[in-house]
Amino acid sequence: MRQQLRHARCIGLLWIDASADNDRGALVAKSNLAIRLLTVAVVAPVLLGTLFFAPPIAWYGIVFVASLIGASELFGMTHPNDAPSRAIGVVMTGAVSLTLYFEGKKPVALLTLIAAVTIVGSFIPLVRLGRIEDAALRIMAGVAGPLYVGGLVTMLAMLRRDQGTSGPPYVLYALMVAWLGDTGGYFAGRFLGKTKLYEAVSPKKTREGFVGSLVGSACGALLAHFWYLPVLPLVDGLVLAVIAGALGQMGDLVESLLKRSTGIKDSGWIVPGHGGILDRIDALLVVSPIVYLYAAWMAV
Numbered sequence: 001m002r003q004q005l006r007h008a009r010c011i012g013l014l015w016i017d018a019s020a021d022n023d024r025g026a027l028v029a030k031s032n033l034a035i036r037l038l039t040v041a042v043v044a045p046v047l048l049g050t051l052f053f054a055p056p057i058a059w060y061g062i063v064f065v066a067s068l069i070g071a072s073e074l075f076g077m078t079h080p081n082d083a084p085s086r087a088i089g090v091v092m093t094g095a096v097s098l099t100l101y102f103e104g105k106k107p108v109a110l111l112t113l114i115a116a117v118t119i120v121g122s123f124i125p126l127v128r129l130g131r132i133e134d135a136a137l138r139i140m141a142g143v144a145g146p147l148y149v150g151g152l153v154t155m156l157a158m159l160r161r162d163q164g165t166s167g168p169p170y171v172l173y174a175l176m177v178a179w180l181g182d183t184g185g186y187f188a189g190r191f192l193g194k195t196k197l198y199e200a201v202s203p204k205k206t207r208e209g210f211v212g213s214l215v216g217s218a219c220g221a222l223l224a225h226f227w228y229l230p231v232l233p234l235v236d237g238l239v240l241a242v243i244a245g246a247l248g249q250m251g252d253l254v255e256s257l258l259k260r261s262t263g264i265k266d267s268g269w270i271v272p273g274h275g276g277i278l279d280r281i282d283a284l285l286v287v288s289p290i291v292y293l294y295a296a297w298m299a300v
Contacts (some may be wrong), residue, residue: 052168059155060101067097069278070149078141085128089145092117096150101157117146131245152285154276155292163295170227174291176220178284179258181213181245200254210249217245244290248283255282
């Protein structure tokens with residue numbers, strides 16, 4: 001009888017501990033959501049004001065700074081113990097961004113950029129040897145990192161500049177496709193998520209969340225067509241949003257794989273409630289070039 005009572009007490013204590021853990025988890029989730037919403041409330045007016053009312057070069061300034069911070073986070077993951085290599089990677093990312101924005105329509109400039117980034121990026125580990133075991137990672141990061149961050153995100157600034165008066169609405173469309181997709185995925189995954197999407201890469205993502213992200217991206221397209229970007233045909237906007245949104249979620253998984261393989265939880269800390277810049281723009285890195293290329297080809 002005493003043994004049964006002790007067993008019952010143990011079960012009760014375990015239940016209390018589990019309930020306390022669940023309550024703490026719920027409080028942390030609510031607190032994190034509140035921080036996210038507060039961050040958006042502070043940052044969004046600055047971004048939108050610069051996008052719509054400042055000259056294109058001011059918007060590029062924001063994008064350029066974001067590319068440098070994102071590069072610092074990326075190379076912090078791939079070169080954690082090599083500050084000089086990280087600095088060179090950030091400088092090359094800035095060079096990629098500047099070349100694309102100011103000289104991107106010159107084929108010779110683009111060829112020079114590709115050759116220089118490839119050569120310099122692959123040579124750095126020879127000078128900064130470090131561990132042989134992760135040399136391949138550092139070589140590929142040095143070559144691809146500046147293009148991945150600096151090249152892709154700069155297309156968001158080129159979209160603002162090259163599309164004239166439609167530039168700001170197109171940029172807002174890209175932002176909404178990416179970020180409403182993230183929002184839709186977050187809430188669908190939290191309240192409906194049951195089936196894991198790709199557990200080995202991102203344990204918390206679910207198929208239901210993926211569908212929710214596509215719904216969120218599609219809602220972004222509807223808002224764009226009926227509110228601020230009527231020149232974008234409804235069918236084009238919806239198809240583009242679903243394709244870009246799906247590929248943007250793949251971009252999110254790419255960053256998750258990068259963090260998981262290097263043992264990092266968040267790419268950084270600069271965006272309260274969101275982690276680092278890369279955590280915030282991982283989907284946008286894919287959505288931006290897709291929207292830019294669509295708008296460029298439609299203009300042609």
